Each structure stands twice: as C-alpha cells, then as structure tokens.
Amino acid sequence: MSAEQRDEPGNLRWFLTGMRGVISLPAIILMTSYVGFAAFALQAGLTRSEAVVMTLGVWALPSQMILVGSMLGGANIVASFLAVTLSAIRMMPMVASIVPEMRTQKTPVWLLLFLSHFIAITSWVFASTHLRDVPRQNRVAFFAGFGLTLTCTNAAIVGISYGIVSQFPPVVAGALFMLTPVYFISSIWASSRQFVVKLAFIIGIVAGPLLALVVPQFDVLIAGLGGGTVAYLIDRYRRQRRRAVEEAA
Amino acid sequence: MLEEYWTYILIIVAGFIATDFWRWLGVLAGNRLNEESEALNWVRAVATALVMAVTAKLIVFPTGVLADSPLWLRLSAAGIGFCVFLATGKKVAVGVIVPIAILVAGLFLLET
Numbered sequence: 362m363s364a365e366q367r368d369e370p371g372n373l374r375w376f377l378t379g380m381r382g383v384i385s386l387p388a389i390i391l392m393t394s395y396v397g398f399a400a401f402a403l404q405a406g407l408t409r410s411e412a413v414v415m416t417l418g419v420w421a422l423p424s425q426m427i428l429v430g431s432m433l434g435g436a437n438i439v440a441s442f443l444a445v446t447l448s449a450i451r452m453m454p455m456v457a458s459i460v461p462e463m464r465t466q467k468t469p470v471w472l473l474l475f476l477s478h479f480i481a482i483t484s485w486v487f488a489s490t491h492l493r494d495v496p497r498q499n500r501v502a503f504f505a506g507f508g509l510t511l512t513c514t515n516a517a518i519v520g521i522s523y524g525i526v527s528q529f530p531p532v533v534a535g536a537l538f539m540l541t542p543v544y545f546i547s548s549i550w551a552s553s554r555q556f557v558v559k560l561a562f563i564i565g566i567v568a569g570p571l572l573a574l575v576v577p578q579f580d581v582l583i584a585g586l587g588g589g590t591v592a593y594l595i596d597r598y599r600r601q602r603r604r605a606v607e608e609a610a
Numbered sequence: 611m612l613e614e615y616w617t618y619i620l621i622i623v624a625g626f627i628a629t630d631f632w633r634w635l636g637v638l639a640g641n642r643l644n645e646e647s648e649a650l651n652w653v654r655a656v657a658t659a660l661v662m663a664v665t666a667k668l669i670v671f672p673t674g675v676l677a678d679s680p681l682w683l684r685l686s687a688a689g690i691g692f693c694v695f696l697a698t699g700k701k702v703a704v705g706v707i708v709p710i711a712i713l714v715a716g717l718f719l720l721e722t
Contacts, residue, residue: 386706397674411617418626423664426673428625432617441624449629451664454657456636461643461650470641477633482661532717534675539713540706542668543688545661547695547705553658557651561658569663570670581667585660593655597648 375499379506382487383514387548390540391483394422395515397537399523405429409523416516421481424448450582454589455485462492463500472501479508486545490552557596564588679717687712 382388395416402412407429419425424445431441456477464473480488488504495503529537546566553559568588572580643650669684676684691709698704 386702407617411621414618415621415625418621419629421629424625424629428621431624432620438620438624441620442628445624446628446631449632451657451660452629452632453636453639454653454660456633457640457643458650458654458657460637460640461645461647464641470637473637473641474634477637478630480633480636482664485657485661531675532714532721535679535717536710536714538672538674538676539669539684539687539710542665543691543709544702544706545665546688546692547700547702549658549661550692550695551700551702551705555651555654557655558658561655562662565659565662566666568659569666572663573667573671581660581663584663585656588659588663589656590652592659593652596651596655 371496371499372502375495375503376506378495379503379508380510382491382507383510385487387483387486387544388511388514390537390544391422391511392515392518393537394541395518396522396526397529397534398422398425399519400526400528401426402429402519403523405433407432409520412523413516413520416519417512419445420478420512421449421452447578447582451585452480454585455482456480459485459488459492463488463504465498465501468501476501476505476508479504479512482545484508484511486548486552490548555596556599557592560596561589561592564592679713680720683713683716683720687716 398416399412402415407415415425415428419428427448428441428445431444436444459480460473460477463476484504484507487507492500492504528534550559550562553562565584565588568584569580572584576583640653643653669688670681672679672684687709690712691705694708695701695705
C-alpha cells in the first residue's frame, strides 16, 4: 500500500468496520451455502485442501459448483474452462459498477485488481448497499476489510465442515437454499435508489427463468445484457421526455 | 508428479483464471467510468439484471432438496414475502423471514 493510502485517516478503523460486516445476515447466509459446498465437494471426490483452495481461488459459488460438476463429469480442462468462464462473465459488469464508487483518484490499479477477486454476489450487494455511507477516501479499506474477511472465513468454514456436515434435514436444507434468493431480492430492492436499477431488477427477475427455458447456457447473459440495456433505454427515454416537458413548461 | 497436482492446475486454470479474467476486465472498464456518467447507469442496469436473473433461477430451478418441492409454493413464498416487505417499509429482515416461514410451513403441510 502506498504511503498516502496508509496515512489516510481512519483507514484502519474502516477496515475493522468492514470486517464486522461478516457478522451480518447476508454473510451468515453465504456461510451456510459454503457448508453445503463442502458437502458437495466431498461427495464429488475432492480432497479437503482442494475444496479450500477452490474456494479461495475462485470465490464464486455458482462457478465453483460448475467447476466441480464438470470435474465430476470428466470434462477436459478446456471444456471446464469454457463452462466456468461462461458463468463468470457476469463478474465484469458487477465489478465495473462497483469500482467507480469505491476508488479515489489516488487508488492504484493493482490494488483494485487485487480487491476485485473478492467481489462476488454477496459482497457486490454489500458494497452497493454500504459504500455510499463510507467517506470516499476510506471505501477501499472498508471493502477490503469485508471482502478479505468474508472470503477467508468461508474458506475456513469449508475446511472445518468438510466431512462433518454431510447433510442437513430436508426442511432445513430447503430453507437454507431459499435464504439466498429471498435475501438478494429484498436487499437489492431496498438498496436501489435509481429508477433504472429498479427497472433492471424487474426485467432481470422475469427474463432469467423465461430465457432459461428458451436458451439455457446463455440465459443469464442475455437477461443481463439485453434486459439491462432495455432498462437503461427506457430510463433514458423517460428522463429525456421529462426534461422536454420541463423545458416546454 | 503432474498427476498429483493435476486437480490444482485445473482449479487454477479452469477456476481462478476463468473467473478472475472477467473481474480484471471489470476493473479496467470500471476505472474509466465516471461516477456520474451515463455509461455507469447502463453498467449498473446490466449488473442488476444479471444478478436478478441468477436469483430468479435459484427459485424457479433450484437444485438439491428444493428441486422436489412444488414451483407454486416457491413462487408464492417469494411473491407474498416481497409484497409484505414492500407494504411494511422495506425491512430486509421482513423480506427474508416471511418467505422462509411460508416455504417451511408449506413444506411441512405437504409432507403430512
């Protein structure tokens, strides 16, 4: 870290505040999901350390499930790479939408490249919700505190629960599985301030499952890129018309 | 020798590089965006639509135990939960507890 950054007042305090974010509903939901991943990895024949390394190195639960799945199916490395990378394209807009809010003029690119590894859905929601309440010069420290702690905690959870928790009772497992989507639905809606985000929310939630029926494999990509673009265009048209009305008045 | 490490090579190439490549592109793209820019509005819309598409698929096409539960139960748990969440001042805890309670109640009723 560069000298100016280290000297930024309050960075340590904000790093610790970010760390404390690990004791929160979304983080705990994610931890239960990773207990599930450890059980899945064991069944799939991965060793404990392979499961931990995968959690640290990939840090995206859907991509990890796909990677384990393709290893199980005996796919070769190229096929595995393609399946995983297709599922990870969504990372690009997610990271790109957080970076402008997180950095300052002085933030070095290497630091952003390093921290981007810790962005996955849970930390994206966390950043979209909380970054705006943190002084700009401390946002990198705040996110680093949360992101690093969340990833390391979950890697530890995979290592510890591997072989211990093989299965939850069905109703508990069902409730745990459902926690993730309902948490995303309410927290993303609650944190969306702009009309365009709400619109994209609605279009994405409807288009995702519908497109899955028509074009599995590319459904999420098309729902995101197409749905997001449609939401953006509608919002822009709406803003322009309002401006025109205001000018005419 | 190579055999021993093959799984790790697979994890690094088909896991780490396959996902972080997109994160790095995201940093390079996002670093050019101004916080007030029109392009960032579009990127936000795309990111939100993507995440919600993934989320909705978890409910409509779940894996594991929920795969055997009826779709109407999952949809009504999520839908009613979201309406209650909107009606009661958008508390995230409400948006989580209500749908889970409906789902668990439904699963118990269907079991008996």
